[in-house]
């Protein structure tokens with residue numbers, strides 16, 4: 452489950468039923484839980500959670516999918532991670548975020564959750580099934596969300612991503628819980644393969660569950676094709692998957708089409724596992740915490756499909772005593788950054804998250820390679836002169852990190868650099884420099900910058916530290 456998911460632990464059904472009494476008749480007297488194989492009990496549970504936690508009154512038809520809130524919440528939280536990955540650098544003031552939910556279903560669960568969780572988000576929900584479309588519109592209207600959620604009718608002949616056809620409509624993300632199966636036979640085969648009956652009944656109708664042109668991989672494959680036309684009109688295209696094999700097929704498709712900027716995540720809830728893939732035509736890169744499944748064993752089926760790392764850690768393995776204090780490391784980092792030609796660095800004000808030692812860095816071009824460096828005065832000489840370039844640069848751009856670029860040309864590289872005390876069991880040495888690639892086309896540039904800064908900071912720290920047991 453997502454670490455911010457408030458439903459990590461099962462709810463107390465009795466307390467929930469007190470807030471939403473229609474749930475009471477479905478509580479088992481002994482266990483005080485509901486029977487998840489009972490469709491009506493499931494519907495009351497979803498209604499109860501949405502009512503108690505979001506003040507939303509949902510109308511859920513009997514013969515359409517009943518969305519489990521904890522599972523849907525996982526996906527919205529991941530979308531939050533994606534949308535806010537670059538907020539610290541880009542946003543000088545809050546702006547409205549726009550998203551599309553493809554196949555929103557009768558409850559319009561994703562748009563309603565997203566808009567209730569985020570006051571500055573607006574959503575378009577698309578739906579092809581007339582009955583779900585009518586219910587979705589009703590659920591949006593009865594919760595007074597018509598000015599923020601627009602439910603649009605999709606057609607079989609039209610594009611899945613048709614809201615992007617309007618050139619003046621730009622979106623931050625699209626999300627999708629696609630029809631999973633390719634045929635009714637596949638639904639039956641999979642149920643038989645599982646041997647045991649599913650622990651929760653599925654109330655989905657054929658139109659919700661089946662996409663005859665290849666199931667979920669076919670559906671999202673079409674989204675990938677269409678996204679090639681729309682490119683950056685939507686910043687992040689995403690979809691959820693019920694089968695791991697679909698994830699690998701979509702990643703193969705992205706690679707074949709030279710779309711290198713993508714992310715994979717996994718949602719685990721009890722015995723249910725789901726995956727999601729995001730891809731983008733922008734040069735914005737996500738932190739590994741959002742772009743890669745953590746702690747994946749190397750022999751895992753998905754391991755070869757993971758995107759390359761956007762978060763690089765450089766350990767500072769300091770051999771001399773005394774170990775430098777955290778503030779000293781931050782000073783050296785700021786001095787090293789300030790001395791690289793064409794690099795602008797700004798230390799984030801400590802107050803923001805109570806965190807020190809976080810720098811936002813922009814580089815116009817590679818000025819740190821060996822040949823470029825040969826032209827420069829030696830670092831040590833300049834540091835000895837007490838030059839602290841970063842300080843003066845920071846004061847020039849004190850309005851915020853989004854003003855990092857002073858020139859007109861777009862930077863070739865934007866990244867953050869975080870000084871972190873290293874945990875002894877993770878790495879020998881006391882500090883880590885954690886580089887987070889945020890913007891840029893050239894991955895090599897980012898990697899060489901991280902290794903250059905890591906090396907320089909290490910050398911400077913050793914040079915400024917008294918040798919073990921020796922004279923200062």
Ligand SMILES: C[S@@+](CC[C@H](N)C(=O)[O-])C[C@H]1O[C@@H](n2cnc3c(N)ncnc32)[C@H](O)[C@@H]1O
Nearest residue numbers: 518554555556577578579580605628629630659
């Ligand atoms: C698995 S259901 C997901 C419903 C809802 N989003 C949820 O998570 O509970 C898939 C939905 O996609 C809809 N759908 C299928 N093809 C579509 C298309 N081309 N455009 C829009 N919606 C579509 C189905 O009618 C169904 O409501």
